[in-house]
Amino acid sequence: MIDRKTPPPYGIIDKIRFPLPEQEILGNGLSVHTIQDGVHDIVRLDYSFPAGSRYASLPLTAFAVNQLLQEGTKKYHARELAEKLDYYGAVFKPWITSDTAGLTVFTLSKHLIHVTGLVQSMIIEPLFPEEELLVFLQKRKQQFLVEMERVSYRARNRFTEVLFGENHPYGRTLREDDFQLINREVLRHFWENTYSSSQSWVLVSGKPGPSRLKDLKKKLAAIPLRTEKDALPSFPDIESCPGKRHVIPMTRHVQSALRIGRLTFPRNHPDFPAMLVLNTILGGYFGSRLMRNIREDKGYTYGIGSFILPLHNAGYLTVVSEVGSEYTANAIAEIYREMEILQREPVKDDELDLVRNYMMGDLLRELDGPFSTAETYRHVVDAGMDMSHLLHIMETIKHITPGEIRELAQKYLCPEDMKEVIAGRMDE
Amino acid sequence: MIRFEKTTLGNGLRVLVHHDPASPLAAVNILYDVGSRDEDPGRIGFAHLFEHLMFGGSVNVPSYDTPLQQVGGENNAFTNTDITNYYLTLPSNNLDTGLWIESDRMLELNFTEKNLQVQRQVVIEEFKQRYLNQPYGDAILLLRPLAYKVHPYRWPTIGREISHIQEAGLEEVKDFFYSHYAPNNAILVLAGNVTPDRGFERAAYWFGDIERRNIRPRNLPVEPPQESHRHLTVHRPVPFDALYLAFHMPERTHRDYHACDLISDILSNGKSSRLYRSLVMEQKLFSDINAYITGERDPGLFMITGKLTDGVPVEAGEKAIHNELEKMREERVPSHELAKVKNQVEANWLYGETDILNRAMNLALFEWLGDADMINSETEKYHKVTAEQINQVARNLFRMENLSTLYYLRQKEPLNHETST
Structure with a gap:
């Protein structure tokens, strides 16, 4: 008979080995980072530009530019671009955040140079054709109106408005009227200002092979970038909306979406690594306090969690859930209760040990293979940092004490500092 | 490999x-x-x-x-x-x-x-x-x-x-x-x-020491061939009309499975696909359209779902989809287009292989389908599909008597974004 009662012995993750990216500045000033690793002949390319929504007067402008790069260039019609990318089996994903916008491409190494040629044309000579723009706006507007019927979407948007202010670059959200304000000139103007910024950079990961990597760099060096530093617009003051609770009534819905949180800070803030640990304990994994209480004990929800979103000039922490309408008030009370417990009682050693091990395991997963590493690395570099940031996080995970966690909770988890957004019904 | x-x-x-x-x-x-x-x-x-x-x-x-x-x-x-x-x-x-x-x-x-x-x-x-x-x-x-x-x-x-x-x-x-x-x-x-x-x-x-158990024998009723077109219309509080088409298709291990999957790719994988190109970009009938297969062990469904552009009658969208399906039945797929969807399958397969969990899941799935060895001949099966087979399979799939259609229409009542302030 084997002993099934006693947990098998296990090892602690002490060090994580990950490939260190190589960095090179090309003749045009473009910074190229490479992570050469992996067994398959495939490559991931991440192009990154300071073209996030905060730099446009309407969030839709930045989004539209990012999406429409693939809809026609001087060299290629939209149909041709789509045909060729699909023919090569490339996966092409434009993406955008408040700060940054970019393009991520997966391709077979053998097609790398062809695919890069197409992407290059999108970046340096997009046309934003009238017809494609109209179809885009129609589609996007319909998607927006469907999204407006989702409690989660409404709560998410209202929450950033409440935290930063409705007209702040980090707070402003899409509105129906915005669709009438977009035209080719607006797009073109935004593209000119952002997609040739000297702050642009490219991350190459996977297995391009030495000669293709050389050809790729030659190509990337031909992207005309401005040499002068961007004159970044000043960062306006944050003016949170007054009032604590913001309710969006959606009475037909059987669940309410909740966001409860507060402003925090960028990734380079000294408290950032420790906040990752505090957040994990509160709502950052399946065994978190919020999950165990609100899902696994009370059954109010299918899922609840919390996360920290670092931005270039700010950041926020938020609890997120969709709960049965009849449980809305109880769920909110329990969320605050969990924050108060973290402020009052030091985390017990066995829970903290578990969280340390879980977080180290999570980093191990995030740094497994060139593409996961690229994903992690992109966020780090985007915040103006390097991989030593990850080492710093690991050290914090290993050495933070229950006392430090409680202090952090006292500083950042005061229920009275939280803003609440509820989209749905508040049944009593 | x-x-x-x-x-x-x-x-x-x-x-x-x-x-x-x-x-x-x-x-x-x-x-x-x-x-x-x-x-x-x-x-x-x-x-x-x-x-x-x-x-x-x-x-x-x-x-x-x-x-x-x-x-x-x-x-x-x-x-x-x-x-x-x-x-x-x-x-x-x-x-x-x-x-x-x-x-x-x-x-x-x-x-x-x-x-x-x-x-x-x-x-x-x-x-x-x-x-x-x-x-x-x-x-x-x-x-x-x-x-x-x-x-x-x-x-x-x-x-x-x-x-x-x-x-x-x-x-x-x-x-x-x-x-x-x-x-x-x-x-x-x-x-x-x-x-x-x-x-x-x-x-x-x-x-090793967990005992074997008696598994309840599986005796599932076989779905008889559908004999006539089925139709359902519902009204819901949504902003736009939507259309859903479901055709019966063969089971996962059937020799036509890969052809069905490629047909769904020709119709809707990527921005160069037919339904997107023709019905979204050119005719502007849909704001969003998708074709996919459920890929189930027993005979599954070939699905086409789309949201209509505001103001377009659902029947007009439906007719346009059927036109595209007729082309799939009657016209030979150009070899370049067939090569394209095969390339997409092969590339996506390779991207998926970078993840060990994905490899583990796929091995389990193929073993469950009959033999884990099939994992290494799967892309080959896609490669073997011919243009003739595509027509043949499409003719079998896209028949009115094999189809269930759902009209999911906007209910005339105020939506959330129209009532809330």
Whole structure:
């Protein structure tokens, strides 16, 4: 008979080995980072530009530019671009955040140079054709109106408005009227200002092979970038909306979406690594306090969690859930209760040990293979940092004490500092 | 090429090991050959509810998640119409912890009445979050019973009505466990930094003494061929009309399966695909359109779903889709286009291979389909599909008497964004 009662012995993750990216500045000033690793002949390319929504007067402008790069260039019609990318089996994903916008491409190494040629044309000579723009706006507007019927979407948007202010670059959200304000000139103007910024950079990961990597760099060096530093617009003051609770009534819905949180800070803030640990304990994994209480004990929800979103000039922490309408008030009370417990009682050693091990395991997963590493690395570099940031996080995970966690909770988890957004019904 | 070794333990558990020394992780995937098709019509949603209960503690391990998190692991599971699949990844030196908790819950569960009560509620909230509280969320719940009349694919895995889940009792849940969860009804795959020798030895250690069980024989009714077009119209508080088409298609192991999949790619994979190009970009009839296959073990569905552009009558969109389907039936696919969708399949297959968990899951799936070796000939099967076969298969699929159509129309009542301030 084997002993099934006693947990098998296990090892602690002490060090994580990950490939260190190589960095090179090309003749045009473009910074190229490479992570050469992996067994398959495939490559991931991440192009990154300071073209996030905060730099446009309407969030839709930045989004539209990012999406429409693939809809026609001087060299290629939209149909041709789509045909060729699909023919090569490339996966092409434009993406955008408040700060940054970019393009991520997966391709077979053998097609790398062809695919890069197409992407290059999108970046340096997009046309934003009238017809494609109209179809885009129609589609996007319909998607927006469907999204407006989702409690989660409404709560998410209202929450950033409440935290930063409705007209702040980090707070402003899409509105129906915005669709009438977009035209080719607006797009073109935004593209000119952002997609040739000297702050642009490219991350190459996977297995391009030495000669293709050389050809790729030659190509990337031909992207005309401005040499002068961007004159970044000043960062306006944050003016949170007054009032604590913001309710969006959606009475037909059987669940309410909740966001409860507060402003925090960028990734380079000294408290950032420790906040990752505090957040994990509160709502950052399946065994978190919020999950165990609100899902696994009370059954109010299918899922609840919390996360920290670092931005270039700010950041926020938020609890997120969709709960049965009849449980809305109880769920909110329990969320605050969990924050108060973290402020009052030091985390017990066995829970903290578990969280340390879980977080180290999570980093191990995030740094497994060139593409996961690229994903992690992109966020780090985007915040103006390097991989030593990850080492710093690991050290914090290993050495933070229950006392430090409680202090952090006292500083950042005061229920009275939280803003609440509820989209749905508040049944009593 | 995914190399693996395979053995079968004395109790019938199939064990596959795929060694990848480059990863510091190990993935453990256990597939149980039970899905919502194995449920009683009076107990719909049981297989999935059961998946939740599998995390409620087993005979020697009071909590499933805690010991795994303790060693740096992460896990999840899913249930579909055919299978229930549990998976985890952890640092490979802690493989034993994963095998310990997985083998113990195969041995015997030990959840409480309170556990059952909470998970019933969690599943009901999941039902709401994913289906009832989403615009268009109930479309698939409506389509299945339209397309299937006798086969259990007629009900959705999440459940049909909340009452079945609310009424689930401890005894019948236990009965479900012993009729479906057993070494002889499961496939275990270990992938990552685990050699076959070590993997087989540890799997035998942890799973070897679990006894074989009597699995309830599967006797599913065969869906008779559909004889005439079926149609359903519903009105819902959504901003735009939507259209859903469901054609019956062959089962996963049928020789025409790969052709069906390629047809769905020709129609809607990527921005160069036919439905997107023609109906969204050129004719501007739809704001969004998609074709996909359910890919189930028993004969599944070939689905086409689209949201109409504001103001376009649903019949106009429907007619345009049928025009495209007629081309699929009657016109030969240009060789360049066929090569394109095959390239897409091959590339996507390779991108997927970078992830050890994905490899582990695929090995389990192919073994469940009959033989894990098929994993290495899968892309070849796509390559062998000819233009003639595409026409032939399309002619078989896209017949009116093989079709169920759902009009999901906007109900004339104010929407949220029109009423709230």
